[in-house]
Amino acid sequence: MLGITGVLATGLNRRYGWPIVGLAAVAAVSPDWDALTIVAGSAPFAASHRVWGHNVLVCVLTGLLMGVVDYRFDVVTRCGRFLTRRLHLALPGASPRVREAFPFSGFVAWTSVAVLAAVSHLAADLVFSGTETLPDWELQLWWPFSTTGYVYPIIAWGDAGVSIVFVAGMFAMWRWPARLQTTSLATLAAVFLYMVLRGAWL
Numbered sequence: 179m180l181g182i183t184g185v186l187a188t189g190l191n192r193r194y195g196w197p198i199v200g201l202a203a204v205a206a207v208s209p210d211w212d213a214l215t216i217v218a219g220s221a222p223f224a225a226s227h228r229v230w231g232h233n234v235l236v237c238v239l240t241g242l243l244m245g246v247v248d249y250r251f252d253v254v255t256r257c258g259r260f261l262t263r264r265l266h267l268a269l270p271g272a273s274p275r276v277r278e279a280f281p282f283s284g285f286v287a288w289t290s291v292a293v294l295a296a297v298s299h300l301a302a303d304l305v306f307s308g309t310e311t312l313p314d315w316e317l318q319l320w321w322p323f324s325t326t327g328y329v330y331p332i333i334a335w336g337d338a339g340v341s342i343v344f345v346a347g348m349f350a351m352w353r354w355p356a357r358l359q360t361t362s363l364a365t366l367a368a369v370f371l372y373m374v375l376r377g378a379w380l
Contacts (some may be wrong), residue, residue, distance in 0.1 A: 179344035180302060181206025181295040186351070187362035190287060198291055200254040205244050209237055209303075216262040232300060238273035241293030245362040249288040304315045305373065306340075307331040332377040343362060372374065 185191065185202040212231035216223040230236065247253055255274050262273065300317060308331045309315040316327025333340065347365030351358050 179191060179341070179348070180298055183300060183344060183347060183362045184295065185291055186358050187366055190291065191358065194284065196288060197248075197252065197254040197258075197274070197277075197289065199247050200258065201244065201245050201288065202291050202295040204254075205241055205292040206299055207374045208240050208296050209243065211298040212294040226301065228315055229318050229321055232303060232317050232319075234297065234300070234319055235321070235323075236291055237300060241296035242289055244296075245289030245292035246285075248292070249277075251283050253345065302329060305332040306337075308334055324332050332373055337376070339372050340369055343372055 181202040181204075182199055184205050184206075185199050191199050193352060209231040212229065213223070213227050215226045215230075231240070255276055258274060259276075261267070300319065303315075307329050314331045315331045316329045319328050320326065347355055347361060347368070350361045352363075354361060
């Protein structure tokens with residue numbers, strides 16, 4: 179939700195359409211690929227999650243890779259077209275067209291959005307940590323060059339407040355589509371205010 183709301187707040191969707199919003203959504207959750215180690219057991223998961231994918235180097239490289247690949251091959255649009263056909267979904271207007279032109283300005287926008295969306299995941303995980311029964315989970319932001327851990331717990335895991343704000347914002351965007359950017363900015367401001375108030379309350 180942070181990736182989607184963040185890119186809508188910039189207004190880039192008006193110039194580049196919904197594919198760049200889809201890219202931001204996927205890139206924003208991409209650092210959690212290291213959670214797949216759970217299939218190997220709890221010990222490998224504990225040793226690798228919030229390490230292998232949750233650092234600046236990997237987030238930047240992953241974002242760049244996702245941005246380049248999606249811009250060149252228009253993966254988001256192709257996936258969207260495939261799903262609408264398979265699920266028989268009705269789209270307002272014509273079906274999105276696969277990109278045929280590749281101006282440099284678009285390349286810069288795609289890679290920048292993907293990198294910033296991936297890094298935004300780190301910012302969120304720095305302030306969402308710990309519960310009454312679980313300790314704070316530090317991020318090794320400069321791994322593999324440093325194993326120093328960082329965490330600034332403001333909101334505990336499981337606190338639904340921020341999710342409720344984001345969901346309310348998305349319902350507002352659906353209700354008033356002509357005000358997407360304004361609603362997105364207001365949603366991000368409400369999230370920030372909630373974090374400040376929640377942090378002060380704790």
